[in-house]
Amino acid sequence: MTATAIPLLELRGITKRFPGVLALDDVSLTLHAGEVHMLMGENGAGKSTLMKVLCGAYTADAGQILADGQPVRVRHAADARALGVAVIFQEYSLVPHLSIAHNIFLGREPLNRLGLIDHARMHAQARAVLARLNLELDTQREVQGLGVAQQQMVEIAKALSQNARVLVLDEPTAALSDRETQRLFEVIGELRRQGVAMVYISHRMDEVFSLGDRVTVLRDGKYVATLRAGDATPDELVTLMVGRKVDMSYHRGERPAPGECLLEVRGVSAVNGIRDVSLKVHAGEIVGLSGLVGSGRTEVARAIFGADKLTAGEVRFAGQPLRSSPTHARQLGLGLIPESRKQQGLALMRTVCDNLLLAGLKRLFPSNLYQPGRGHAEGRRRIAQLRIATPGPRTPVQSLSGGNQQKVVIGKWLVAGTRLFIFDEPTRGIDVGAKEEIFRLIDELVRQGCAVLMISSELGEVVRVCDRAYVMKERALAGELGREQLTEANLLRLAMHHG
Structure with a gap:
């Protein structure tokens, strides 16, 4: 790439409005062949909206798109595909009941001479694409039976199958293990050598500097700056993103002395495959609760909360036996902030206020009579407390950014008066400015006498935030680390070697 080279793709002065929201305001971005262009900004900055304009999911209200220096119209996804644009969004676009191969080639299935789908050729091509990611998956397996990390890799395979000239990756490593992440980086390096232009959205600074050629920062729907990655510093990028200096490494201060045992898990096994778990x-x-992706961490959370049936053992909360029922768990004071917030944590068609009140209706309105004034006041209070970026409490929650949706899920359990919070990847897809807010909120909860079980793939987060940790390996407990033994090396050692 040279400074005078004609961009492979260029977005000029893109503006996009939604009811009550100016999502993009005169934003520009240039993409050159063979470069990895990092796109950064807080949640709600406009990154995903800009990419949806690029891929034809949204139509810009103003501005233009140029391909090889020539103006083009991108009104539909088919227009973007014709230009060689492929996108892997943070939230998956897979069809759960279809096979891996069908998902990879959905809408582009190879046909035989009779015009029917050539299943043998489709599965062979799917296996070839997966092999580029060093994955051996049964391409006839339904996607709904895959874990989150495997689904993400199918998304990546789907994009690679389109022989994209421009590949957009929106937080692609958020649910990947270190080995899967390294393999993805190798694929990105190969695509770079082949001249593919890539837009890489990430909140992880190490990825920005290890992969990026240039970095563009957006803030509040506006273009802020473009820098060469080698000329930037983490502090500089964070300041550009949030408009203020942020301490990127949260460290807890004084830790309260533990109180009564709120949660006790005794020898629990469940239909989801976990075995003899006690904590x-x-x-x-x-x-x-640490461990590699696929080790059973989420499955433990679901079993505790009653979402998956136990086959052995028991769960006790504050000394009381807990039935395998989410309703009973909520009534006793347990709350689950799930890894997949859109599928399991939110009612997407409802408003922000509706979602915030959902788990706490009985607590707020014991007479079973809903009082709109009180409900909206509670919603506005939680919106202010959690700094949820929304035009108002009546805004549909599906229109919020991923990070703000996560805050709504947390707020839902705050309204319910929860005593034990199970956080499954609480900072997944959360920008650097909001991560500190989430951790301070968690710290405040335990200072008020609540308890927190926190699942995180970020080993540094576990070490900095947690008082102690359990480690999962192959759906069983590999060990426990007290505060003095809690290091990234020890977490990884247990996760990989069981001792």
Whole structure:
């Protein structure tokens, strides 16, 4: 790439409005062949909206798109595909009941001479694409049976199958293990050598500097700056993103002494495959649940919350037996902030206020009579407390950015008066400015006598935030680390070697 080269693709002065929201305001971006262009900004900055304009999901209200220096119209996804644009969004676009191969080639299935789908050729091509990611998956397997990390890799394979000239990756490593991430980076390097232009959206600074050629920063729907990655510093980028200086490494101060045992898990096995899991969480402490992707961490959370049926053992909350029922768990004071917030944590067609009140209706309105004034006041209070970026409490929650949707899920359980919070990847897809807010909120919860069980793939987060941690390996507990032994090396050692 040279400074005088004609961009492979260029977005000029893009503006996009939604009811009550100016999502993009005169934003420009240039993409050159063979470069990885990092796109950064807080949640709600406009990154995903800009990419949806690029891929034809949204039509810009103003501005233009140029391909090889020539103006083009991108009104539909087919227009973007014709230009060689492929996008992997942060939230998956897979069809759960279709096979891996069908998902990879959906709408582009190879046909035989009779005009029917050539299933043998489709599965062979799917296996070839997966092999580029060093994956051996049964291409006839339904996507709904895959874990989050495997689904993400199918998304990547789907994009690679389109022989894209421009590849957009929106937080692609958020649910990947270190090995899967390294393999993705190798694929990105090969695509760069082949002249593919890539837009890479990430909140992880190490990825920005290890992969990026240039970095563009957006803030509040506006273009802020474009820098060469080698000329930027993490502090500089964070300041550009949030408009203020942010401490990127949250460290807890004084830790309260643990109180009563709120959660006790005794020898639990479940239909989701976890085996003989035992752990305790006391009031006033943050306990980590670590392990590699696929080790069974989320499955433990679902079993505790009653979402998956137990086959052995028991769960006790504050000394009381807990039935395998989310309703009973909520009534006793448990709350689950799930990894897949859109599928499991939100009612997307409802408003921000509706979602915030959903789990706490009985607590707020014990007479079973809904009082709109009180409900909206509670919603506005939680919006202010969590700094949820929304035009108002009546805004549909589906229109919020991923980070703000996560805050709504947390707020829902705050309204319900939850005593034990199970956080499954609480900062996944959360920008650097909001991560500190989430951790301070978690710290405040335990200071008020609540208990927290926190699942995180970020080993540094577990070490900095948690009082102690359990480690999962192959759907069983590999061990427990106290505060003095809690290091990234020890977490990884247990996760990989069981001792």
